[in-house]
Amino acid sequence: EAITVQELANRMAERGGEVVKTLMKLGVMATINQTIDADTAELVVSEFGHNVQRVSDEDIEMGLQGTADTESALRPRPPVVTVMGHVDHGKTSLLDALRSTDIVAGEAGGITQHIGAYQIVVEGGSKITFIDTPGHAAFTEMRARGADVTDLVILVVAADDGIKDQTVEAINHAKAAGVPIVVAINKVDKPEADPQRVMTELLQYELVPEAMGGDIICVPVSAISREGIDDLVESLLLQAELLEFKANPDRNASGVVVEARLEQGRGSVATVLIQRGTLRVGDIFVTGSESGRVRALLNDRGDKVEQAGPSEPVEVLGLNGTPEAGDDFVVVEDDARAREVADFRAEKKRRSQLASATSGRGSLEQMMDRIKEGEARNMPLVIKSDVHGSLEAITSALNKLATDEVKVQILHAGVGGINESDVTLARASNAAVIAFNVRANAQARELARRDGVEIRYYSIIYNVIDDVKALLSGMLSPEQ
Numbered sequence: 001e002a003i004t005v006q007e008l009a010n011r012m013a014e015r016g017g018e019v020v021k022t023l024m025k026l027g028v029m030a031t032i033n034q035t036i037d038a039d040t041a042e043l044v045v046s047e048f049g050h051n052v053q054r055v056s057d058e059d060i061e062m063g064l065q066g067t068a069d070t071e072s073a074l075r076p077r078p079p080v081v082t083v084m085g086h087v088d089h090g091k092t093s094l095l096d097a098l099r100s101t102d103i104v105a106g107e108a109g110g111i112t113q114h115i116g117a118y119q120i121v122v123e124g125g126s127k128i129t130f131i132d133t134p135g136h137a138a139f140t141e142m143r144a145r146g147a148d149v150t151d152l153v154i155l156v157v158a159a160d161d162g163i164k165d166q167t168v169e170a171i172n173h174a175k176a177a178g179v180p181i182v183v184a185i186n187k188v189d190k191p192e193a194d195p196q197r198v199m200t201e202l203l204q205y206e207l208v209p210e211a212m213g214g215d216i217i218c219v220p221v222s223a224i225s226r227e228g229i230d231d232l233v234e235s236l237l238l239q240a241e242l243l244e245f246k247a248n249p250d251r252n253a254s255g256v257v258v259e260a261r262l263e264q265g266r267g268s269v270a271t272v273l274i275q276r277g278t279l280r281v282g283d284i285f286v287t288g289s290e291s292g293r294v295r296a297l298l299n300d301r302g303d304k305v306e307q308a309g310p311s312e313p314v315e316v317l318g319l320n321g322t323p324e325a326g327d328d329f330v331v332v333e334d335d336a337r338a339r340e341v342a343d344f345r346a347e348k349k350r351r352s353q354l355a356s357a358t359s360g361r362g363s364l365e366q367m368m369d370r371i372k373e374g375e376a377r378n379m380p381l382v383i384k385s386d387v388h389g390s391l392e393a394i395t396s397a398l399n400k401l402a403t404d405e406v407k408v409q410i411l412h413a414g415v416g417g418i419n420e421s422d423v424t425l426a427r428a429s430n431a432a433v434i435a436f437n438v439r440a441n442a443q444a445r446e447l448a449r450r451d452g453v454e455i456r457y458y459s460i461i462y463n464v465i466d467d468v469k470a471l472l473s474g475m476l477s478p479e480q
């Protein structure tokens, strides 16, 4: 735990300049914006004659999520599905086609609301929840914020176009998150459609279709003619049954914000995907660094509901501020508790923004610390290069560097400049980005700077290998 000099001064209600002087007396040269460690801060506080009171994250956040659920309390819950794939391969069309299989909406004449997620009920009563924002950018952005909401990924590949850049990105983002993939081979209504070619191409990415003796379900579909949509729904349910997604519905609710906005007349509105427990009108909650009391709940058809259970998306009204997508959402016992946690988090956010602006510790350095402490055995990397030849040379050489203790884990390797998707993926997995003869675009650079993701630039293959080798050997535990 570190604190900036300014922050420390604020907390003691002393002038920043006085704190800097006291630090000097203690032999520490620091400016007002620099961070100092907790021990130094403690010395300063006693120099001023104040009482030392350290509040750690654990103290405040302790017990927020409640106790773990016993096996007997768990009940089956619907799977949560995200659609990914290359642009124009039919993600949006497929989400629409899937939505219209909902028998409940059909009965009501269904006016659908886009709230960031929706749930369908199919013949027989089974339910499936879909995240309404297709693509791996949103998916990985949420994961980077610590939110794992997706149980299954539908990888959409157009049968007339085959696997493309963003298809590969999607595959690697899903793999990095450890989320199972179901492939929808779309646009089979087109005369030039070639589903067989898509399945053969999948082999290159270690996705072996069932038809070829593997375990990847591939469903030929058309989002337009609706051919195969029922088969796709069935495959998702089958997969869900196999993986036994469960949650305890009988407890205080917790979940994740999938979308949030400020609306005229309604105030801050968040779409929350409930992960466990049941959320009710009147519940008091904390979400990110905001808090509130549920004033109303609305489902994805815009209907008011009294409660929402596991895997259900609901719009929540009654927030005191607007959280961000990926923030947690937890029901707590009372107002005081909600405010305590929200205030603490707001403060922590402010501090870490200040700290990252001044310290700039790279992701690679942090990764090495985790490996040294025995928390990690892999060094995850994202690698981009100008041509296929060097990309292959680099990845195969890096894969050979593995020792008994640590190895390189290549999350994504591709040809082309560094884009935002590369940086988000790296951030979600605490990885560094290796840029070989390529540059990062402006958005990617800005994102990397903001989130402390390290991009290393190279033009000689030997230097990449050498650097990574040095890093890996530096990671070995000292007694080896």
Ligand code: GDP
Pocket: 085, 086, 087, 088, 089, 090, 091, 092, 093, 094, 134, 186, 187, 188, 189, 190, 221, 222, 223, 224, 225
């Ligand atoms: P996204 O960018 O992946 O979300 O793709 P869209 O859903 O916007 O679809 C891109 C284009 O492909 C649109 O013009 C769709 O009408 C068309 N399209 C999507 N699915 C199908 C399909 O199954 N068959 C045919 N023929 N066209 C489709």
